[in-house]
Amino acid sequence: MLGNFEYKRIRSIEEGCLCLAEAAGKGAVLAGGTDLLVEIRNGLKSPDILIDCKGLDALNAFHVSQSGSSIGASVPLNRLIEHRGFHTIYPALADALISIGTYQLRNRATLAGNICNASPAADSAPILLVLNAVVDVIGIEGVRAISIRDFFTGVKKTTLKPDEIVTGIRLPERSDLRTAFKKQQRIRGHDLAIINVAGAYSPDEKTLRLAIGSCAPTPVLLDPIEVDSKDADAFASHVIEIVRSSVSPISDVRASASYRSAVLPILVKRILHELLPAGGGA
Numbered sequence: 001m002l003g004n005f006e007y008k009r010i011r012s013i014e015e016g017c018l019c020l021a022e023a024a025g026k027g028a029v030l031a032g033g034t035d036l037l038v039e040i041r042n043g044l045k046s047p048d049i050l051i052d053c054k055g056l057d058a059l060n061a062f063h064v065s066q067s068g069s070s071i072g073a074s075v076p077l078n079r080l081i082e083h084r085g086f087h088t089i090y091p092a093l094a095d096a097l098i099s100i101g102t103y104q105l106r107n108r109a110t111l112a113g114n115i116c117n118a119s120p121a122a123d124s125a126p127i128l129l130v131l132n133a134v135v136d137v138i139g140i141e142g143v144r145a146i147s148i149r150d151f152f153t154g155v156k157k158t159t160l161k162p163d164e165i166v167t168g169i170r171l172p173e174r175s176d177l178r179t180a181f182k183k184q185q186r187i188r189g190h191d192l193a194i195i196n197v198a199g200a201y202s203p204d205e206k207t208l209r210l211a212i213g214s215c216a217p218t219p220v221l222l223d224p225i226e227v228d229s230k231d232a233d234a235f236a237s238h239v240i241e242i243v244r245s246s247v248s249p250i251s252d253v254r255a256s257a258s259y260r261s262a263v264l265p266i267l268v269k270r271i272l273h274e275l276l277p278a279g280g281g282a
């Protein structure tokens with residue numbers, strides 16, 4: 001049973017923000033509904049009103065290019081994944097999005113919904129963190145551009161105010177970056193991540209950025225790591241040490257804390273081998 005709530009298909013963002021403000025914390029934005037409707041059905045959320053933005057053209061638009069991209073909040077994941085240039089320009093983001101649920105689910109689910117749901121295991125979060133994405137938001141007080149680094153504040157919590165709507169996600173120009181995404185799940189096929197890791201290496205700056213999901217209350221972005229080692233094994237140990245000290249895995253239905261701790265270095269090493277010349281050695 002989904003319970004009782006009002007459903008409103010809005011005709012402007014401003015109308016949506018006003019509705020959310022009037023609902024005083026009891027409103028929710030409906031995108032694909034693949035998280036929200038499940039949570040309502042399971043009694044985890046009980047909004048009085050759902051605000052459906054999918055009819056707004058501006059939120060259904062996206063633009064992908066080497067010099068920076070913007071992805072409207074209502075764009076279903078499959079539209080991105082099936083765009084000709086998307087996989088070429090953002091291979092690791094495409095890998096992360098393809099790993100989300102099933103094809104049918106990705107016909108509904110959105111990138112905005114994935115981050116606004118703020119699961120520590122959200123598959124798009126680590127790669128958006130290493131790409132330094134920006135979340136565009138409108139509320140009754142105006143417009144905000146929030147760095148993805150500041151977006152997640154806890155399990156299922158974000159910095160969004162109750163009247164704010166995400167309008168889109170921007171990816172700054174970083175054509176020099178090499179990126180990779182790795183996900184460990186319980187089964188082949190579709191499953192939430194036990195751990196997900198994304199990396200971005202800048203050959204120009206010789207720095208590596210890593211972000212880890214499902215090992216702390218929020219996805220974790222590490223400070224940039226300088227890649228100047230002559231010894232790949234020593235560099236990997238150094239990186240794994242930094243990673244270990246930055247996360248706090250717990251046991252849950254998907255895996256134990258000790259399993260997560262054992263798998264994490266393996267995923268990190270795979271990222272290093274994929275991204276760095278000689279795995280970070282000379």
Ligand SMILES: Cc1cc2nc3c(=O)[nH]c(=O)nc-3n(C[C@H](O)[C@H](O)[C@H](O)COP(=O)(O)OP(=O)(O)OC[C@H]3O[C@@H](n4cnc5c(N)ncnc54)[C@H](O)[C@@H]3O)c2cc1C
Nearest residue numbers: 029031032033034035036100101110113114116122123166
């Ligand atoms: C069977 C199944 C498998 C799944 N597998 C995966 C998986 O492998 N990996 C993964 O990461 N996730 C997975 N998910 C979770 C979910 O599909 C994704 O998080 C998806 O991207 C959510 O997008 P949505 O558009 O459906 O969001 P919705 O469910 O519509 O919304 C999610 C949350 O975001 C808020 N929200 C949505 N849009 C906005 C906006 N524009 N402004 C403000 N708030 C907004 C909603 O109010 C809600 O709180 C799975 C879910 C199911 C049911």
